Amino acid sequence: xxxxxxxxxLIFPKKASVEQLQKIRDLIAIExxxxxxxxxxxxxAESSQQPTANTQLSTAQxxxxxxLTQKTRNHQGQSSNPxxxxxxxxxxxxxxxxxxxxxxxxxxxxxxxQEKALACIPVQELKRKSQEKLSRARKLDKGINVSDxxxxxxxxxxxxxxxxxxxVNNVLCSKCGGQTRSRGKSLLPNDxxxxxxxxxxxxxxxxxxxxxxxxxxxxxxxxxxETRCGRCGEWANCFTLCCxxxxxxxxxxxxxxxxxxxxxxxxSQQRWLHCDACEDVCDKPLLYEIGWGKKLSxxxxxxxxxxxxxxxxxxxxxxxxxxxxxxIKEELLRETINGLNKQRQLSxxxxxxxxxxxxxxxxxxxxxxxxxxxxxxxxxxxxGSVAWRVARGEMGLERKETLFIPSEIEKISKQLHLCYxxxxxxxxxxxxxNETISGWENGxxxxxxxxxxxxxxxxxxxxxxxxxxxxxxxxLFWKQN
Numbered sequence: 001x002x003x004x005x006x007x008x009x010l011i012f013p014k015k016a017s018v019e020q021l022q023k024i025r026d027l028i029a030i031e032x033x034x035x036x037x038x039x040x041x042x043x044x045a046e047s048s049q050q051p052t053a054n055t056q057l058s059t060a061q062x063x064x065x066x067x068l069t070q071k072t073r074n075h076q077g078q079s080s081n082p083x084x085x086x087x088x089x090x091x092x093x094x095x096x097x098x099x100x101x102x103x104x105x106x107x108x109x110x111x112x113x114q115e116k117a118l119a120c121i122p123v124q125e126l127k128r129k130s131q132e133k134l135s136r137a138r139k140l141d142k143g144i145n146v147s148d149x150x151x152x153x154x155x156x157x158x159x160x161x162x163x164x165x166x167x168v169n170n171v172l173c174s175k176c177g178g179q180t181r182s183r184g185k186s187l188l189p190n191d192x193x194x195x196x197x198x199x200x201x202x203x204x205x206x207x208x209x210x211x212x213x214x215x216x217x218x219x220x221x222x223x224x225x226e227t228r229c230g231r232c233g234e235w236a237n238c239f240t241l242c243c244x245x246x247x248x249x250x251x252x253x254x255x256x257x258x259x260x261x262x263x264x265x266x267x268s269q270q271r272w273l274h275c276d277a278c279e280d281v282c283d284k285p286l287l288y289e290i291g292w293g294k295k296l297s298x299x300x301x302x303x304x305x306x307x308x309x310x311x312x313x314x315x316x317x318x319x320x321x322x323x324x325x326x327x328i329k330e331e332l333l334r335e336t337i338n339g340l341n342k343q344r345q346l347s348x349x350x351x352x353x354x355x356x357x358x359x360x361x362x363x364x365x366x367x368x369x370x371x372x373x374x375x376x377x378x379x380x381x382x383x384g385s386v387a388w389r390v391a392r393g394e395m396g397l398e399r400k401e402t403l404f405i406p407s408e409i410e411k412i413s414k415q416l417h418l419c420y421x422x423x424x425x426x427x428x429x430x431x432x433x434n435e436t437i438s439g440w441e442n443g444x445x446x447x448x449x450x451x452x453x454x455x456x457x458x459x460x461x462x463x464x465x466x467x468x469x470x471x472x473x474x475x476l477f478w479k480q481n
Contacts, residue, residue, distance in 0.1 A: 028364040092328045094298050095336060097254055101302040102340050104219075105252050108244040109304050113222055117245035120164070120225055126155040147268035153248065153275065154282055160239055161280040168229050171215045173206035180204035180213050187214060196223040232278050236260040239277035249303070253310065256298040256327075259288065263301055263310070271362060272301075274313070285314045286377040297324040305348065305356060307340050309333070312367035402443050407432045418443070 107113065130151035137144050137151075170180045187201040197219035204213045217233065218224055224238040236252060240262045243250035249265040251272070261276040274285040281287060288294040299311040315321045345353060410416050410431045417431035420440060427443045429435040437443050 024361055028361065028368065094256065094300075094328050094333065098300065098307065098336055098340065101252060101254055101300070102307060102344075105240075105302045105304060107221060108241050108250070108252075113241065114245040116222065117225060117241050121156070121242060121245065122159065123246070126152060126159060130155045145268060147266075149248070150266055150268060150273075152246070153243075153264055153266075153273070156242060156246065157239075157275060157277060157280050157282060160235075160242065160277050164228060165235055165238065165277070166229050167235075167278070168215065168231060171204045171213050173209055173211060174213050175209045175211050176206065178206060178208055180206045182215075183212075187212075189216065193218075196220040232259055232261070235277045236262055239275070243275075251301040251303040251308070253299060253301045255288070255294075255296065255314075257288075257294050257296060259294070265359075270359075271366070272310075272313075272359075284374065284377045286316055286371060286373045289315050289317065290373040290377050295324060296321055297327070305344060305352070307337050307344075308360070308363070309337065310363070310367075312370075313363075316370040316373060318370050402445055404443075409433065 127148070131148060133154075134146070134148060134151045137146070170182055172178065173180050181204065183203045183205050185203050187203050189198045189201050193201060193214075193216040196216075198216045199219065200217045202215040202217065204215050205211070206213060217230065218227060219233070219237065221237050221241040224230065224234050225241075227234075228238075230238075237260075240250050240252045243262060243264055251263040251265075253261050253263055253274075255261075261274065261278070263272045264275050265271075266273050273283045274287075275282050276284075276287070279287070284291075289296055296311060296315050298309070299314050301308045301310045311321060311325075312318065345356070348356075404416060404418070406416055413431060415431050417429070419428045419430055420426075420443070421428065422440075425438065425440055427437040427440070429437065
């Protein structure tokens with residue numbers, strides 16, 4: 001199609017003309033349309049109770065999952081859609097969120113607010129640590145395709161979670177400092193809380209003092225720089241501001257199944273990186289669907305320049321997602337996103353619009369085919385109390401920890417002899433009559449950032465390889481009682 005192959009992603013030549021970009025965009029849209037249309041027909045054959053929603057999806061969503069294709073046609077003068085922002089009249093959560101977040105992300109562009117955020121961030125310390133880690137990474141892998149900014153982003157994530165922000169399950173009592181419990185009801189925001197964009201105030205009750213404590217859910221990132229606490233909404237809101245303050249291009253990402261996070265654009269890798277400050281994770285987009293067990297439907301990203309439907313980045317089960325996208329007609333969703341983007345990009349330069357178009361083409365290529373989950377995306381959620389995570393169904397699947405207990409034969413010989421065959425992927429317990437255990441994970445007690453990879457094209461099998469392109473610690477433990 002005209003892409004050049006990079007180390008970890010596809011690159012479109014900077015010299016490409018707008019006409020070339022349009023041609024590639026259309027080819028990708030046709031390919032995606034045919035794939036999703038096939039998936040949709042299969043789903044209808046299995047479940048004929050929702051023909052209207054599915055038919056609409058196959059013709060609308062498949063041709064343009066993020067809504068920017070028509071935006072480009074508008075720019076070329078081939079569409080009659082008006083440039084004004086669509087009026088949100090339908091009773092749809094998705095449409096209301098589109099309108100709300102479309103305006104909200106502009107607060108991150110306030111220069112005075114960015115300066116206030118920078119005053120909270122130990123920029124020089126984070127840069128020092130990131131440069132040290134980058135230097136070590138380059139010594140280990142001279143061809144590593146990352147930059148100072150990529151490692152700075154990782155340090156920002158770590159600092160934000162470990163040193164700056166903290167999670168709130170229940171607030172401490174303002175009178176005795178003891179634990180409280182949520183009474184599951186909302187209080188009316190007072191004038192000061194309304195000033196900082198609070199729509200909801202939780203009631204946390206102290207049984208010892210018989211006192212009701214307020215937990216306002218602030219929606220203004222300036223206030224969050226002061227309070228430095230909350231749940232995923234507050235975390236993503238404040239972290240996105242910090243990213244913009246450091247000069248990263250950032251998106252605020254909203255998930256219809258009640259979660260939010262951030263995406264950051266990496267110029268060195270020329271792609272958007274998933275970043276969840278609550279979990280201190282980067283570039284693990286399948287974490288929610290595979291690790292947490294979320295049933296995704298709509299995932300929308302918002303930035304100062306565009307609104308993008310990025311649902312397909314976060315799912316490897318496209319057919320299931322398609323069956324759940326029934327809240328709003330795909331045509332209406334696409335037209336709404338198109339109108340918002342056209343309005344937002346009226347003031348952009350021709351070069352900036354071309355740059356955005358190049359990026360969306362790369363994203364479309366990424367969206368076409370479902371990805372395979374990586375080991376780092378298999379775990380359940382870690383932020384929040386256990387009760388809260390269980391209630392939300394985000395604990396994920398538990399992995400069995402293997403403990404080797406010496407048999408009578410091994411006790412007599414005083415020897416436990418275990419061998420692993422990387423080709424056959426099995427253990428042989430030599431000291432116990434050559435007992436075999438299939439699957440290397442079934443003999444492991446604990447592990448971090450480790451997986452087994454079969455390279456069929458090279459006829460090679462690798463184990464203990466790095467999960468990410470970033471430098472991460474690798475740990476593997478076997479345990480004997």
